[in-house]
Amino acid sequence: MSDIIISLDKVKKVYFLDAVEVEALKDISLDIHAGDFVSIAGPSGSGKTTILNLIGCVDKPTSGTVVVGGKRTSDLDDDSLTELRHKSIGFIFQTFNLIPVLNIRENVELPLLLDNQSAGSQSKIESKADRKEWVDFLIESVGLKDRMLHKPAELSGGQRQRVAIARALVMKPAIVLADEPTANLDSATGESILRLMRHMNETFGTTFIFSTHDPDIVEEADHIIRLKDGRIIEDRRRNGASAALLAANLETAEATGTEGGQL
Numbered sequence: 001m002s003d004i005i006i007s008l009d010k011v012k013k014v015y016f017l018d019a020v021e022v023e024a025l026k027d028i029s030l031d032i033h034a035g036d037f038v039s040i041a042g043p044s045g046s047g048k049t050t051i052l053n054l055i056g057c058v059d060k061p062t063s064g065t066v067v068v069g070g071k072r073t074s075d076l077d078d079d080s081l082t083e084l085r086h087k088s089i090g091f092i093f094q095t096f097n098l099i100p101v102l103n104i105r106e107n108v109e110l111p112l113l114l115d116n117q118s119a120g121s122q123s124k125i126e127s128k129a130d131r132k133e134w135v136d137f138l139i140e141s142v143g144l145k146d147r148m149l150h151k152p153a154e155l156s157g158g159q160r161q162r163v164a165i166a167r168a169l170v171m172k173p174a175i176v177l178a179d180e181p182t183a184n185l186d187s188a189t190g191e192s193i194l195r196l197m198r199h200m201n202e203t204f205g206t207t208f209i210f211s212t213h214d215p216d217i218v219e220e221a222d223h224i225i226r227l228k229d230g231r232i233i234e235d236r237r238r239n240g241a242s243a244a245l246l247a248a249n250l251e252t253a254e255a256t257g258t259e260g261g262q263l
């Protein structure tokens with residue numbers, strides 16, 4: 001079995017909003033292996049973004065432990081968290097988050113340029129020629145070779161999300177997190193984005209974790225984690241390698257009509 005790259009143990013996350021406590025995550029324990037292709041499913045408000053933020057070192061748990069790449073995030077100070085995020089994690093957002101004034105090549109290259117300017121550069125791609133070769137290769141891999149010099153506004157939604165995928169991979173991260181990457185796309189385009197993420201997962205061995213509402217997209221993952229009200233009601237691997245419907249949450253699953261081994 002491959003190595004565990006992400007592990008959450010008894011994680012709770014409480015938000016305080018106008019003196020009201022919101023328990024966004026109640027008792028989350030899960031393991032993700034290196035090279036996994038994972039979907040996090042569940043209705044609005046179930047805690048998907050909160051989990052991605054904890055894994056992405058954007059936020060820390062209220063209690064419990066989050067271990068990313070062997071490091072317990074609650075033990076790290078802000079600088080170390082930023083470094084872990086920068087070195088190991090690529091992000092893809094629902095709204096693409098491209099920079100409008102930069103063309104496609106510049107958008108994809110930007111993390112590398114910022115990295116080269118910082119002390120302790122992580123990418124090890126320092127020469128301009130190597131950088132260009134890698135950026136061009138990624139843009140070609142996402143099928144946008146003929147759009148390199150276009151601005152994001154000149155692309156379709158699906159094409160913009162392809163650029164965001166290339167940008168997420170430019171630092172060669174071990175992990176890519178995508179929060180509802182297909183939500184703003186029609187279903188055929190969403191399907192093609194999913195195939196592209198799968199292709200990148202297989203080509204680079206990158207661990208992909210994406211959240212989604214779409215049942216068809218959920219089913220394409222190898223490892224499916226289903227949330228409801230801040231709890232895991234299902235955690236299974238499609239190939240059956242370590243299929244597990246968590247006994248502790250079985251009751252919740254039954255109450256919501258979700259059966260073990262099925263979505």
Ligand SMILES: Nc1ncnc2c1ncn2[C@@H]1O[C@H](COP(=O)(O)OP(=O)(O)OP(=O)(O)O)[C@@H](O)[C@H]1O
Pocket residue numbers: 015016017022023024042043044045046047048049050051
């Ligand atoms: N910054 C915050 N302050 C207060 N409450 C929050 C905050 N962020 C999220 N929540 C609450 O935590 C719960 C989980 O939110 P989260 O954003 O993780 O859900 P989600 O599954 O991503 O939903 P969606 O599908 O709508 O994106 C919700 O009840 C939400 O209102």
Ligand SMILES: [Mg+2]
Pocket residue numbers: 048049050179
């Ligand atoms: Mg969300």
